[in-house]
Amino acid sequence: MVLSVLAAGGGTTAAPAQQPPTDNKGMKAVALSDFPLGKQGLDDFTRRQMRIRQITIESGGVVGFHSHKLRPALSYIVKGELTEHRKGSPDRTYKPGEVLTESADVDHNARSLSGPRVQDWRSTDLILGRDSRLALSFDLDVAYTRARFTDFDPARDRIPGAPGWVGSAAFTFGNETGWFGALKRSLFRSPATY
Known part of the structure; x- marks a missing residue:
């Protein structure tokens, strides 16, 4: 039985591997927005990773005020309209196919426009990886x-x-991008009686 399987397998030849295509066909790439990473003030590229997210916001929803100082991003609007309130600039409304360029100097928030819409966009950003250095702070009041x-x-x-x-x-x-915790102690002391 073993000899017959070997004999049957010995007569076949492997098909030559097909080479992958090296030229593009039916593809179009259009640059929608960019910013130079060297001008973002980031010197820790070895600890960073690229991330892409799908973000949805309900009609009347709000994205809270935040900074992109440590997290530059590009966000592409897929569906719905979004009004951005950028610090130091007039409000701007983004529609499908438009890009929010969120370089390190951007502080902003956004609000979806009213109506029966759900906003949908894709955001690609450069974040600190999970192995970023430990943050520690102390507060005393x-x-x-x-x-x-x-x-x-x-x-x-x-x-x-x-x-x-x-x-x-x-x-x-x-x-900064992982788990965190806090330890707090409060003291209330009455004044000495006299």
Whole structure:
């Protein structure tokens, strides 16, 4: 049985591999927008990755105000209309086929126009990868209060139980594009009684 399989397989020859095409056919590429990466103030390209996202926003929806200082992007409008409020520029409405160029100097937000539409666009941006350096911050807040009655009280003018000192401290840690956490402690101390 084994010999007959080997004999049958020995008489066949492998078909030559077909070469992939090297010329374009039926393809058209049009540059819609660009910006020079060297002028974006980014010096950490080895830690970055390209990302493309599909973004949808319901009619009347809002994209909150944000900066592209660390995340330049190009966004292509597929469906619907979007009004952009760019810091330092007049409002602009984008329609299907148009591109928002979001270089590192752009701070903006956007709103979908009213009507029964869902906005749909594709955004390609240059983000820090998951291996970006760890971010760590420390916050400390301290306040001294002097809570008093405004009316005259012959016994005392202090409000019972009002804190004299309020303090809080917090550590925040994590990656800019990954998981993060915080640790916070608050202290309320009443003034010494006298």
